[in-house]
Amino acid sequence: MTKIIETRDLSYSYGDGTQAIKGINISLDQGKKVALVGPNGAGKSTLMLMMNGILRPNSGEVLFLGKPLRYDAASLRSIRRAVGMVFQNSDDQLFAPTVYQDVAFGPINLGFPSEKVKRYVGFALQYVGLCGYERRPPHHLSGGEKKRVAIAGILAMEPEVMILDEPTSNLDPASSEEIMEMLDELNHGGKTLIISTHDVELAYRWADEVILMKDGEVVRRGTAQDVFGDVDLIRDARLKLPLVVDIYHELIGRGIARVSKPPRNILELCDLLQHKSGDGAQASGKIYICDVDQVHECEIRTLIDRDSVSFIGGMGTAAKALSERCNISLDFTYGVIDKCILKALTGKSALIMTSGGMVDHALHRIQDYCRESGAEIETCSLSRESDWREC
Ligand code: ADP
Secondary structure, eight states, rough: OOOOEEEEEEEOOOOOOOOOEEEEEEEEETEEEEEEEETSSHHHHHHHHHTTSSOOEEEEEEEEEEOOOOOOOHHHHHHHHHEEEEEEEETTOOOOSHHEEEEEEHHHHHTOOHHEEEEEEEHHHTTTTTTTTTTHHHHHHOOHHHHHHHHHHHHOOOOOOEEESSSSTTTTTTHHHHHHHHHHHHTTTTTTEEEEEEEEHHHHHHHHHEEEEEEEEEEEEEEHHHHHHHHHHHHHTTTTHHHHHHHHHHHHHHTTTTOOOSSSSHHHHHHHHHHHHHHOOOOOOOOEEETTTSSOOHHHHHHHTOOOEEEEEEOOHHHHHHHHHTOOOOOOOSHHHHHHHHHTTTTEEEEEEEOOOHHHHHHHHHHHHHHHHHHOEEEEEEEETTTTEEE
């Protein structure tokens, strides 16, 4: 696997002598979702600021695709294009009088011709679901909308890596979920994503890799289950255990569960309990997967109105836009695949509306789940009009 960002013996002290980063060695794989987790002051933001050259290390080095970062103006421009950074506070990032000008700032600075700027800004705003917001002043927008504008500003420069410092801080639960779901979509499109957070629930369910930091050092890295499965380590870092991990340890302590790894989500927790109770699963409902870019809205309406679907989930900006346009109310907007599997396991049928690479991702996730759990869930994929394919 290609190493996209590496650090070697990286250290950084601020001007007042605070040593924020102490000899960090990490390497991050291309295409992964990585969460830097740790309490306030652990050094997460400082490390991120060094990954795209905003801060220059006192010692050690950062490598991008195997090459050490250089700090002359041209090299910095190029690394900041390749590794885009979304700040914790959107007001630190948004400064232009209109949304369009804000998103266009990066591409204009990179010297893109005006046609290309227009195209990239249009694409980025569409991606984050803010078409029609071009003339609005960013400071009049909600917190979630500001975050989307900040993300669009980075997207418009076509980065390979996106770094987001505490992407959900100060957002309400629905906005947080929308942002995290957008990040999933970007990752399915091939982007490497690095977030920092002290929200353990978010990191646990989202990250392919967790890097736990404390006092300027990396104390553990691994899968979310490896890192959060270590109760002492998490407590020592002054963090909470994710709820499913807490329940898992309780079940282990009472002798109710004996599996060696904590469940990753509610679906796995329910499976563990059902397996333990020996109850056979009831007949499963069906899951429909619909590619909203390819299927006419009437087809989707027909399916829903026929009342064969009890729950509807929307994954990605295109699905959300269609649901708004057609007045289709979504029951699930985050964790959609697992929630639909949970419903199918209780005999209900569900529709997943999505697009692009996430269609196959949804199908594979359901098939993998069925293979691992032994459950039988009928899945139907609709990718062209009148073409339901039994999978
Ligand atoms: P985190 O993102 O994990 O909360 P930070 O990287 O912001 O951690 O901070 C790491 C350490 O560096 C903390 O001790 C913090 O007080 C210190 N620090 C951060 N920014 C500055 C600054 N501009 N000047 C001096 N110290 C700073």
